[in-house]
Amino acid sequence: MAVVMKGIDVVNAMKEKMVREVEELKQKGINPCLAIVRVGSKPDDLSYERGAIKRCEGIGITCRVFEYDQEISQQELVKEIKNINDDKEIHGILLFRPLPKHLNEDEIKYLVSPEKDMDCMNPINAAKVFAGDSSGFAPCTPEAVIEVLDHNKIPIEGSRVVIIGRSMVVGKPLSMLLLKRNATITICHTKTKNLEETCRNADILIAAAGKARMVTGAFVSEGQVVIDVGINVDAAGNLCGDVDYDEVSKIAGYVTPVPGGVGTVTTSVLAKHVIRAASKG
């Protein structure tokens, strides 16, 4: 049976370090503060927000929620974000997407100050991830994958990593983060031929396709490291990943569960970003 790489173990290890860092910042008179910008009140956003606040406050980071009406105008939202950009007490911004359709998200994403952009919304941060320049902020989820691998002492350099999925939220930025760590990366997707065989040849297999339990035992080889970034709801209404956990955990060497795997770590990465932004500020 595979070793289960639980998110909570990564979270606890990260917390210990971050609590100390926040204390040091506070001794210098810096109070790390995250602005959570939310338009409307979608249940998913509210749920993530609660988790983010709990995680951040547990570390000593202040969270300020900026909630706007679903009907807010572009002009109004632009003005609000400019104010938050200019507010010296705020070090990081998390803005929930997608925005309602009447808003021009493209304008907004360029507007969020790159220095406060905690989840790689601004293309300037995306370009830095692409270029392997770590001075910007990568999106939280791919960085959470790296934290899980590092915490479990999985070697990245020289390893063959296969990623299923090519989104700008996970697949593409994760491929660049792993490339910077000297992995050999393969990006697969719906048009990939011989997908199962390609996946079996990986040292590390990362599922970020958004398709419930698509990674069956046939995708996995003995001893492989399998990371599940999917968060899906199956036909029976249960939360599940992209990996068929029951099948895969019998074959793989290491596996992350869903829930309780990578997703658990993303808000710790968010907190880490806020601390880094506050340290620079």
Place this chain on the structure above:
Amino acid sequence: MAVVMKGIDVVNAMKEKMVREVEELKQKGINPCLAIVRVGSKPDDLSYERGAIKRCEGIGITCRVFEYDQEISQQELVKEIKNINDDKEIHGILLFRPLPKHLNEDEIKYLVSPEKDMDCMNPINAAKVFAGDSSGFAPCTPEAVIEVLDHNKIPIEGSRVVIIGRSMVVGKPLSMLLLKRNATITICHTKTKNLEETCRNADILIAAAGKARMVTGAFVSEGQVVIDVGINVDAAGNLCGDVDYDEVSKIAGYVTPVPGGVGTVTTSVLAKHVIRAASKG
């Protein structure tokens, strides 16, 4: 023996189309114009410049060379680029890099207007390539690779492409362009294990490592498509690619020569970008 994919055939096919497009623009009173910005006079830059001017003028595109002294100050160069950005008669800018060391290239690259940035210098264009958004300008060399593949009717969708090299000039942007075309891409580099085997498993192998003749027969399988993006000078002072052409052409199905392959096509892509910029202007 492999089919030789000559750059000149691609160039001629592209030229025919572009000549018509330029004529149509001129009938509308638009004269496509490229600004070539050069600091100092490095022989490589001058050589590329001559080729670019010849290619562009052959299609009916005007080129204006802005040559600056090696010792130009940052302030002065910034002012000059702002003027070129603002000049409505100029549709595209090609700026030779690297700039001399006393200049801050990072400031300059953000300064070049994304709409006139013909070779993906501005991170806003890089972020678009990363995101698969084709509204920006990709760098010329990776796009030249795509032109070579398309001209030779090599199927990209669903094919397994292995790229050796992860630069921001070729490897990384090319991987994103191919991913957008639904290839399954693998990026290899100096830390890749089993490099030869990985390369042999590709349908299309692209060498962009900058290492003379490193791709020997052992990297290639029967019938494979091999694209050589390398431009090196060997110990004997001869121009050569990353591919050992003599060995590889006996095994591969298709191969590009060096010189006379991908490199020949880059200035045609540059011209294509100028026409596109002029059409929007």
